[in-house]
Amino acid sequence: MAQEQATHVLYHFQFSICSIMVRYTFAQRGPAIDDAHEIRLEEKHVDIVKDLEQMSExxxxxxxxxxxxxxxxxxxxVAITKYLAKSYPSMIPEPHAKEIAxxxxxxxxxSFFGFTFAGKPQTVSRSKEHLQGFLEGDISDRYRxxxxYKLKRLDTAKAGALTPEAAAKNEEYTKQLVTKLEALLQASKTSWLFDLEQPSALDSHLVVFIARMLDIGRGDVIPEALKSYxxxxxxxxxWQQVMQGKSTTPY
Incomplete structure (x- = not known):
């Protein structure tokens, strides 16, 4: 029997934390509303480190x-997760939909970037050099x-995230949020947040974040209850299906 054609294609990088969040959320998606809402997903890896494929137009x-x-x-x-949840309601289930979202x-x-690349400002410099090289070629106005825009984002959201002031603010924000999430977990009577029998998209995104923090040696930021979770x-x-035994970061 011929394999059904994909209805959607997910372009991702295997070490992008946000890519992993989408892939892991989909792996835990639960049942679709009905056959018409079933998403047949094809994954295509985009190597943003070696081949700079993400720099294509x-x-x-x-x-x-x-x-x-x-x-x-x-x-x-986040937008992709909300889109998928329209077909798979257990991703953002009622009656906790508003709080989960x-x-x-x-x-x-x-700032996942701020944690991952702390002390590595050369990461931003290399990306800027590659992008500026594209600007020297014969490219469309849209691409230019x-x-x-990407260069501007590198200067603000990326380089800015690596300053000592931004790093301290990011760490304080993270500690406050994980404390809140730990309290929600401890109040839950199941293995997942909000007493759910199946993981929501929040659980999926949170688990990936915890994995990234452990992989970069920042497990000190994660409370013990959340680590165990x-x-x-x-x-x-x-998780094994998505990660295949790999770390969330190549570094």
Whole structure:
């Protein structure tokens, strides 16, 4: 029997924390509303370190979810998660939908980049050099504007995240948020937040964040209860399916 064609394509980088969050959330998606809402996902790896494929005109960032039918690309892991949840309601289930969505937003208020590349400003410099090289070529106006926007983001959101002041603020924000999440976990009567029998998208995103912090040697930021929660989730087949025994970072 012929394999069904994909309805969506996810372009991702295997060490992008936001890419991993989307892939792991989809692996734990639960049942679709009905057959018409079932998403058949094809994953395409984009190597943003070796080949700089994400610098192409269509993929200046990952993850990107592409709807095969209408050709509409959707960037940003939070937006992709909300899109998927329309087909898989257990990702953001009622009656906790509002709070789960807000906490996902809050979690992404953490500068993952700031933690991952602390003390490595050369990471931003290398990216800027590569992008500036593209500007010297014969490219479309649309592509040029996209690269210029990316360069601006590198100067603000990326380089700015590595300053001592930004790092201290990021750490304090993170500690306050994980304390709140730890309290929610301790109040839950199940293995997941909000007494859920199945993990929500918040659980999925949070577990990936915990894994990243452990991988970069910043487990000190994560309360012990959340560490145990994350490690238990990482022992499950869904995590193994996505990560294949790999770390969340190549560094």
């Amino acid at each position: 269509h993929f200046l960032c990952v993850p990107v979810l592409l709807d095969v039918k209408n050709g509409s690309p959707l960037p940003d892991s 807000q906490l996902i937003h809050d979690l992404h208020g953490i 504007k996209a690269i210029e 994350g490690q238990q989730a990482m022992s499950r087949p869904e």
